[in-house]
Each structure stands twice: as C-alpha cells, then as structure tokens.
Amino acid sequence: METEVLGAAAQAEYSMWSLFWRATIVVKIVMFMLLAASVWVWAVLLQKVAQFRLARRNAAKFDRRFWSGEPLDELHAEIGDSPSGASERIFSAAMSEWSRSHRDDGGLIPGAQSRIDRAMDVAIGRERDRLTSGLTFLATVGSVGPFVGLFGTVWGIMHAFTEIAAQQNTNLAVVAPGIAEALLATGLGLLAAIPAVVFYNKLTRDADRIVGSYEAFADEFATIISRQADAADVSRAA
Template sequence: MTLLDTILTVAVPASTTASVPTRLDPVQLFLDADIVVQAVMAGLILASVWVWAIIVSFSIRMARLDRVNRAFETRFWQADDVEPLVRGNEDLPSRRIAAAGIAEWQTSSRRGLKDKASLRERLSGAMDAAVTHESDSLSEKLNFLATVGSVAPFVGLFGTVWGIMNSFFQIGAQSNTSLAVVAPGISEALFATAIGLFAAIPAVIAYNRFSHRVNAFETRLYRFSDRFHASLSRELETL
C-alpha cells in the first residue's frame, strides 16, 4: 500500500465521523420538521412563554396584594371611624368587602330598621358576594394554566403521531427500511412531545400552587368579612 492510499484510508472515515452530529440541536430539529409538526411546536412554545409570563406576574401580584391588604386590615381595625378608609380609592379586596357591607347598612337604614335579623342576613350576603367576586377575579387567569397543563401533552402527542406517520411514509416512498431513513423524522416528532411536556409541567405545578394561595387568601377575606359582620351586628343591637 502506497503512502497516498494510507492517507485516503484514514481521512475518509475521519471526515465521515466529523459530519455526524454528536448532540441534539433543538433549533435544527425544529427547522427540519414537517410543517404540521412545526406548527404544533410553535404553538406549544408560545403557550409556554405565556405560562411563564402568568407565573411571574401572578407571583408578583399576589405578594404585593397580600402585603398591602394586611396593612389595610391593620389600619381598619385600629381606626375609630372606618368610613374614610372604606371611601378611599385603594384597589384592595378588603376595602371593597367593607364597602359592600357599609353600602347595605346605609341602604337599609334609609328605609328604616324594621327587621334587624333580615338586615344581618343581607349584610352577610352582600359581603360574601364581594368575597366571591374578589376570589373569582384573582383566579381568572389561572384557567389558562389549567388548560395548558391538561391539553399541551396531547397537542405534543399529536405532533409526534403526525411526525411518525410521515416517517413511515418516507419508508414506503424510498422502499428503504433502514433506521437512518426514519430516525431523523422520529426525533423531530418526539421533540414535539418534549415541548408539550415542557409547557405542561410548569403550568400544572403553578396552577396547583396558585390555587392554594388563592384559597388561602379567600379564607382570610372570609375571616375579615365575618369579623366586620360581627362588629356591625353588635352596633345594630344598640339601635
């Protein structure tokens, strides 16, 4: 064997080995995928971005709301006259709950306090309705997290099934059962499921965590409502 033959024998396998990718490239997997799989991936990526936006914004909102609402309740119970606090423009759940109770009290007072027991029921109903409204307002955005958490894996699975079907179509079109023919397509298809799980897992965790925080906050609002209702009931007894 001549020196030239030896060089060619060594060089050809080396160049072939260098061209083989050594790790997965997510961007290349997306670019090489079928148009349907690409659409699925793009939708899941957008959903994942929106999920993380909700997670960050809701965390900041709940932390601030809990802090300022606690401060308002402290001022409320320490005040000799609560009406100036209630008439303020602070965007706080406890203020609106107290405002609902006072509004019902004033409306009934103008009509005459003929039935104190009925007034107590109306006060309780008005403030409970306000608590429910505040809770629903807080949990409104959480519906998207629940939707992504339950639907995203199946959307990713749809992309995977479509990609695998396309790979089998390529087998039939090329009459070649080699793994090299179907492996790239299967990898791209499975990548869609991976993105679906990437979007769904944080959404489910965040939904469960935030639901617990909203429920705990709602319980605090009910305690505030009950305490204020008891205070109004005591004042009613003196009339």
C-alpha cells in the same frame, strides 16, 4: 444510492432548531403552539405572583387600620368611593349597605344583617374571580398539552414512515431523524404541561388561602355589625 442516503443522514444536525426546521408544517405549527403556551404559562405565573403579593400586602395594611380602634364610619369615609384593595372593597360594600339600612329615626330596616352578609359575599366572589382569572388557562395547558404534543409526534412519525417507504431503506441512520423530529413535539408538550400543572396547583392553593382570609374578615366584621345593631336596639328600647 443507499450510501448517499446514509451519508446525508449521518451529516444531518440534531439540534432542537434543526429538528424543528426539518419537521413538516403541521408539526411546526404544533411545536410553535406549545412553545407559545409554555411562555404564556410562565407569564401567568409571574403576573399571579405579583398580584397575590399585592393582595396580601393590602390586606395586612387594611387589617392594621381596621383593628387600630378607629371608628368604622371614619374609616369608611377615609376610604371613600375608590377602595384600593380587596379588603377595603369588602369593607366598603358592607358599610355602604349598613348606611343604607338605617331609617331616618336611626333604626335599622329589618333584614339588614342578611343584606350586609350578602353584600360581603358578592364582594368576596368578585375578588375570588380576580384572583383565579388566568388559572383556567394553566389547567387547560396542563391537561391538553401532552395530547397536542402527542398529535404532533403521531403526525411526524407517519411522515417519517412515508419517507422510509419512499427511500426503501430501514437503516437506523435514515429512520432516526424523522422519529427525533416527531418526538420533539411530545417533549415540548410535556415542557408546557408539567409547569402548568405545578403552577395551577400552587396558585390555586394560594388563592384559596387569600380568599379564606377575606371570608374570615367578613365573619369577624359581621359579628361587629351584629353587636352594634343589638346595642342600638337596646338603647332605643331603654
């Protein structure tokens, strides 16, 4: 009997597919979840890389138009009600509030500067949410993935020891297949978690840099608006 068990263990395949196929249903579910999470992590990376690249391109394009010397009112009119990029949306939010803050006599309603600043802050907050959407998933996979894999390993080893007790054989050829199947779950957990952590840190840093450029633009634009408002007050006083 022992010879037959050892012979069967020696003939068993140890490829990843074979280990997966021989695992218990619970371990299979864990492995499938980790594989799906790993694929989704890479999908988030590709989507974010494309989104960040487009955001940088739109910001650079708008900066060239903004600093070209074109009157701000004309630039706002050209953008219209459908700004195509984040910088345009921030600019449009500020210009819309600037237009609404003028009285019929051309003067500014008190508190216009603070309202314009808040309008840009709200627009920047929305852009930050767009840039960071999906990053929470990466953080979750990075922190939870190893533990999910460890759960699959613990469950698989428990099942392996149950099989060992049933066969009453502790030979390594008998023990090894069950332990290998269990450890595969931990490997898949790390396979999902390590890229997730790396991508989360990289994408978070890139998102912060892009948002920082939006905030720098908002500060510069607020300075221009304040200068124009002060000039208008001086002209009316004269």
